[in-house]
Amino acid sequence: MPAQVGGRYPRRMAAPQTVPPVLTDGVVTLRGFAESDVAEIAAIYRDPEVRRRTTLGAHLGTADARAWTELVAANWATGDGFGWAIEAAGPDGRPRYAGQIDLRPGPPPSVGFLLAPWARGAGRMSRALRLAAGWGFTGAGFEVLHWACRAGHVASWRVAHACGFAFDGVRTRALPGPGGLVDAWTAVLLPDPAVPPASREPRTTWWPVPVxxxxxxxxxxxxxxxxxxxxxxxxxxxxxxxxxxxxxxxxxxxxxxxxxxxxxxxxxxxxxxxxxxxxxxxxxxxxxxxxxxxxxxxxxxxxxxxxxxxxxxxxxxxxxxxxxxxxxxxxxxxxxxxxxxxxxxxxxxxxxxxxxxxxxxxxxxxxxxxxxxxxxxxxxxxxxxxxxxxxxxxxx
Missing domain, CATH: 3.40.630.30 (Gcn5-related N-acetyltransferase (GNAT))
Structure with a gap:
């Protein structure tokens, strides 16, 4: 669950477009942001787990959430970045905003994501990552996709692990933390025409610890x-x-x-x-x-x-x-x-x-x-x- 990054990306890797492509696997859908998403984004900013794991602080609110949606739209228009809102069925069964995911052309290309508390623990983010990674390789021409999180953020690593990312090591003091730079877990995903991201399996066994x-x-x-x-x-x-x-x-x-x-x-x-x-x-x-x-x-x-x-x-x-x-x-x-x-x-x-x-x-x-x-x-x-x-x- 890396923090969002604002500003322009140094390299464009896909043709600019004003409307993000809609991607779906029948359970989650990646779409453009809507005005109705702003309040939901601001609520995620207030989530203690998000604030603990990212650089998103308590000072962020509705105006910042709206600015983020505007930045994502601008990046699509210039080809400087590719972000989507994640939509999934809520507790009442109706589709609702569940989080967000964005691809950053880099170099090197990387991914970041956030998920609403209600949507966690059901594999929704792994589904979203498979969809976004697939588009990154085919639509944006990525040669690789990098992922990173603060060392110890097991939930974020579970998402990347489930999507077939290969652990790439621990980078010392590579990400911002509450009191300065902290270590990062890193992983990579390479394109494979024979096995598209939607069909990727974990590369290693995540052993259980039974009582x-x-x-x-x-x-x-x-x-x-x-x-x-x-x-x-x-x-x-x-x-x-x-x-x-x-x-x-x-x-x-x-x-x-x-x-x-x-x-x-x-x-x-x-x-x-x-x-x-x-x-x-x-x-x-x-x-x-x-x-x-x-x-x-x-x-x-x-x-x-x-x-x-x-x-x-x-x-x-x-x-x-x-x-x-x-x-x-x-x-x-x-x-x-x-x-x-x-x-x-x-x-x-x-x-x-x-x-x-x-x-x-x-x-x-x-x-x-x-x-x-x-x-x-x-x-x-x-x-x-x-x-x-x-x-x-x-x-x-």
Whole structure:
């Protein structure tokens, strides 16, 4: 949901026209703006989520909304930009303004969009993006279409992901934010005559995080309420000792980013799934467990396990129980709701007895030992030997 951009575009890529083409897939329609849309646009400007995710501030109102519609019309007339109102059936079944989408010729060509709160969560924006992208490639002659959002804006990435955009990386301090520049998630879509945008599928599996029961614990998705205890886990001296790759203590922003942004991005790229290990009775954070490495082409049905425990959860069997439950889920076929793995690996420092006991109690077998395989110590200054465990689906 990038912010709207005013002004002229530096390059024209389509013949000017005074009336935008009407595009529809039978569920959503892209059309020109009408005077009746102005109040609806102003309402979107006031939406807290839009204000949090874009540069559209609380000062914007009806006059700004009308100015935007006039700018879009002017850009169509000169070929400097291509914007549409999105129309869809409202809660009462009648067509109404649902949001807006605009293509920016660039270079490079890019897309931005906004959706009304009532219209979210039903795939309407993905439909609108497919329509606009198709016209961008065929009507405007785009060679590529770029998308970007503030890092962590999962809802916007879901739209681009569903339309077949390929994740292109994280750009450092690339977009304006509340207190200055912030990191951006970026993705691209290339034209493909054999597969038009309307038929594009996601390029990667966005793994779900099902809630898994396991005795005194339950495994669930991370949430904002876990940040404080996760931060305490990361900064605990024992955790830092065995994770010698971290040279400094984490802060709340680090914990929030990893729990709620990095883990979600990894899921969307088919790379990893992370659960919070929570107390069965009070849902208190006890630690985390992750299956990663699922996107490695040389190990198409493999995975690597990692886990950590909060200081007050150690020595109580919680992590071992979580590992057994996650292992069972990982070996369950995808058709049955699992991850469809056939081999899991687990690595730890040779001297980390607690981690090794967790692996062994869950049935993992030591497969290899390597000298000088990693580092540990609070400053990462101690080179340590490593041991690797494995478990195959056939072993169970």
């Amino acid at each position: 898994l029961g396991g005795g005194r614990i339950r495994l669930r998705p991370p949430s904002g309420s876990d940040v404080d205890r996760h931060l305490a886990t990361c900064n605990d001296p024992e955790s830092r000792w065995w994770d010698g790759t971290r040279s400094h203590e984490a802060d709340a922003a680090d914990a929030h980013r990893w729990l709620l942004h990095d883990t979600e991005l990894a899921r969307s790229l088919g790379a990893a799934v992370t659960w919070v290990i929570a107390d069965r009775d009070d849902d208190r954070y006890l630690g985390t467990i992750t299956v990663s490495g699922m996107d490695r082409p040389y190990a198409p049905a493999g995975g690597e396990i990692g886990y950590r425990a909060h200081p007050d959860a150690r020595g109580r069997g919680h992590v071992a129980a979580a590992l057994r439950r996650v292992t069972r889920h990982a070996f369950t076929p995808v058709a049955d709701g699992g991850l469809g793995r056939n081999r899991l690996a687990l690595g730890t420092a040779a001297g980390n007895g607690a981690s090794r006991r967790v692996a062994e109690r869950a049935g993992f077998r030591q497969a290899a030992a390597f000298r000088a395989d990693g580092v540990c110590g609070l400053d990462g200054g101690i080179v340590s030997d490593g041991v690797w465990y494995e478990l195959l689906a056939a072993d169970r």
